[in-house]
Amino acid sequence: MNRMPGGRNFWFIVLGLLVLNYVLMAVISPGTKPSVTVPYSNTAANNGFIQQVEQGNVVKVTSQGETIDGEFKNAVKYPPDSKDKAAKNFDTQLPAFVTLNSNNGLQKLLEDNKVEISAEPINDGRGFFTSLLLGFGPVILLVFLFVWLSRRAAGGQMGAIGSFGRSRARRVEGNDTKVTFNDVAGIDESKGELTEVVDFLKNPEKYQKLGGRIPRGVLLAGRPGTGKTLLARAVAGEAGVPFFSISASEFVEAIVGIGASRVRDLFKQAKEAAPAIIFIDELDAIGRQRSSGGGPFSGGNDEREQTLNQILTEMDGFEQGDTVIVLGATNRPEILDSALLRPGRFDRRVTVPAPDKEGRKKILQVHTRSLPLDTDVDLDDIAAITPGMVGADIANLANEAALLAARRGHGKVQRIDFTDSLEKIVLGAPRGIVLSEEEKRRTAYHESGHAIVGMLTPGADPVRKVSIIPRTMSLGVTISSPDAERTNYDVDYLTGRIKVALGGRIAEEVVYGSISAGAESDIQQLTGIARQMVGRWGMSRAVGPIAVIPSDAQGPLLPGVSEVSQATQELIDREVKRIVDEQYAQVLQLLTDNRDKLDSLTERLLEEETLDMDDAYEAAGLVAPRAPADVPLNA
Structure with missing residues (x-):
């Protein structure tokens, strides 16, 4: 609107x-007096203008065109039965065939009845x-x-x-910041590195008297959702100082120079409120590597580049006694300009990693503090089945579980609420489609193939759940996750993942003698693993320890990942096919030898549609693996 x-x-x-x-x-x-409109002549009622003149009741008149205004001696009401009050002023309309002159007798009639003929309007009191x-x-x-x-x-x-040109940063006073380190869990190493920053903001004299200088800028780097913004707010809450928060993209406008002006205004406000914290989120929006030379993307008049230059200048302009700390957050630290990361600016980098199992358990404890949990909820087990999830994911999981429990009418949040919410987040909501018996059985064999290969392959991740309930684009799913966190992947583990991905397609081939299009995502996954084994991790003797494929964070023009020759590309393709073919042959033999286990798990899956870990291993005639008691949670 x-x-x-x-x-x-x-x-x-x-x-x-x-x-x-x-x-x-x-x-x-002075206003106008009440007036009444009367007919020029009315012989029937004897109260027309002519009749009033003949009766001597008209004092004076004036004429404007065909309109005659006048004043009665005694007030008249017209029509006689009107509810309006009687008025002395009147007006009437002169007929077209009558003119006010001496020849037609009207002027003579007025003069005979001593009526004053005036040129001034009767009802005009304007001064x-x-x-x-x-x-x-x-x-x-x-x-x-x-x-x-x-x-x-x-x-x-x-x-x-x-x-x-004024800064759009949102200022939060220290006393209004309710977030502290108690609200940040799972990233203890990162909190420990920022404890010194909090202590400096609280007691700057302790460091200044010894000549020490706290880092002017601290860069928080990590995946989206790991808690970088929450950690920055916790630093301000612990120190009790003003917190200026802004996204880097808010500096940039179409008008060149506005971003630099906003940077100057932001740092001015922070210095006036010192000690204070400036938090710039998504720093890579303006801090990415600048071009050099005369390329098409270079130029000193670029708004983003001018804004970056102003930030560099302002951070260089901090005096020895300034107690302003700049916290920056980014998901892509590798693309930041080197001038930002040199000593004196963002000279300290704090990596905010994805939490391990123990970290996820602590995050769950934080986000379930206000939830009434049932006795069957084991946060340690939930942490074990959520590998790769970060703080934001876990917060969303706890909220979804609470909402699901409320919809189901549960008095407390139960374990099934958490597991079903996890499936919804990871896999999507169930689709309301009905499969034919043949499609359902084929899907069950496909998922059972994944599960059996995962159960029988040494070193593969244990199977946590098998389901043939259609979700989003898939008709079924097999979930596997390790007992302990993995920080490195050897050849056996990677080839094991390729085998598990091949299990569904080969199960269909063993049972039906044909294949279907249901293995599309499996093929994409195993191809990616095999290609990275060859091109990035040096796991092929034919190629050797040579990087011929860029990592996700690097462009194709960076050192070590330049364009390869046609012969090398063909060699990569042959090696990828060799690795996949070898695993294909092994999986085919494995499922052929264990056809009874495949059939048993499929029949049970058709009955139940969803099987948890214990039920799935039992249906296959195997014992579910358990993590040794001495395995640390954060291994």
């Missing part, structure tokens, strides 16, 4: 001027000021409004430019 121009104050002023004009008119003008207000008041009002609007527009343009 479009707003009316001028704003609320403008319309208040217009309304006030109109009221003032009306009041002045009411005070200065000089009244005429002035009526004639020039609206014009003066319009002129005033035009002048006022023009000045406002001129001032507004200057004010708009000024407001563009």
